[in-house]
Amino acid sequence: MTSVRTLLEKPWIWSFVGALVVWLATIGFTGGYGAGGMVTAALSLAVFTVIVGVGQMFVITLGPGNVDLSLPANIGLASAVAMKVMGGSDSMIVVGLLAALACGAAIGAINYLLIWALRIPPIIATLSASFIIQSVDISYGRGLQIKPPPGFADFTNWQVLGIPVLAMLTVVFTIGAALALQRMIYGRSVLAIGQNIRAAWLAGVHVGRIRFLTYTLCGALGGIDGALLAGYFRGANVDIGNEYLLASIAVVVIGGTSVAGGKANVPGVWGAGLFLVLLLTMLNTFGVSAGVRLVLTGLIIVGVITAAGGEKAVR
């Protein structure tokens, strides 16, 4: 009984409960038909939200006002860069992935440079940067027929026993991220900065370096996400990352990470990612119109966050 209670006290449990409820509601509607296929599809789509969600989580944990609004533009540009470098040939896959990673990391570094040099709030800095990245992408990707190499497209769609390989790899990655957050100096520093930036600085945390690393990491994850998306959907385009602005923030917060910073939660990102994808599947299965689907999605997000409750006031 106590173990159940400790489990219920975990902030991330609610996102998994939500995902489970939505899944059960859908298979209840279809009479059990397609239950397994739905999990497979949800896992393969949730991967992309989870990867950027983890990056966004580290950024948000840095404290109030820290958020990366340039992710959609970053994903779009990186998808184009990756596909162009790969040039449709299997032998260039690794080089293309590295190029996307480098492109994303560079964008993250530039974001922090703007924040640091101009001392502007990260929201405005990443927003301005995203405008510029968007233009670069439009003029860079114009008129290109950008298709992934067949090997890369197969890899991103590869499944073993109904479980997408990409999802397994992402689970390994998120375990690594959780370890980095809780057990490594880098992660502890991020949490310390989020709790009290001045105290962290006085305690000898390299505040500037950690923030720089975090924005670069988030950018790099956006870059790799762009490459994978282009592989999965068999082509890069400018708008490929658009939905990941809201989604990346939503999974972080639904997953139990504090928007006030200093408190992060990796498992919750997975739960929330699955929840969002399954929610969309459910509403599509019910056959509701686009307008009703949006209204219900919004109301359910507000409902979940209300039910899960905010943080207890410290004082």
Place this chain on the structure above:
Amino acid sequence: MLRGLLPALSLALVLIAIAWLNPRAISYFGFNLMLNLAIPIALATIAQMFVIAGNELDLSIGTFVGFVGCVTATWLRDAPLIGIVVLLGSIAVYALLGALIHLRNLPSIVVTLGMSFVWQGLAILVLPKPGGKAPDWLLSIMSFKPPYLPFPILAALIIAAIVHFGLMRTSYGVILRGSGGNAAALRRAGWSLLRTKIVLFALTGLFGVLSGMALIGITTSADANIGNGYTLLSIAGVILGGGEFVGGRVSPIGAVLGALTLALAASPLLTFMHIPPDWQVAANGAILIIVLAARVLISRRER
């Protein structure tokens, strides 16, 4: 001292650039044309400013403006009574959100993120395809041509003056800003934080409604996605205007100036600079960065 003038300086910077590139634009007709969309942007920025004054953020204001636009172009014209009830009801929803956020201690970013889907969905349900028509009285208000002073500038002055008086000069305005500055102190002094939050959110709703109506009065017809860009524009406007995300430090006059700067920088300046369409968005970002960089230089010199 100089810091308070920064929003005005940013606007002057953009105006000088425009005057230099195309002197003929600095005229009654030119301003009417260039500041075409400044009124709805200024109203949306003021709306955003109210929530920011209470240390919250509204990520749904853009889709809300779109929703109001769709209601304005359909029900407000065909069945004014229903239209008015719906718009008042949506302000009440905003007030309720404020109460919910306060009572459950929820992060406003997430709640309004969720609401942005709701407003967008409702907008699509009200107006599935772009169209509709603005009520005639609204069209005639928005095409008003006062002597000497272009209407957008006159409207901006009036908006700034009214909100400045309400928020900066009345005693309840001080309480509202105080709820962002030091909530604990206000509570101990016996003020209801629930009420301040409700009032701030209701004001955001009210100015969101005004923004949507003004927008439709200019564009004459609506589209469910018409306001989507306003979320980020309004946040940028508040910050350009010298506002800060925490601490209840906002400036209505600055916010209106910030909105005008954004409205001018967005398209007229770029057209005059002959920037190809591909790079217009980038130029927008670059202008934002340049203005903010100028701000940093000035405030550093001050110290």
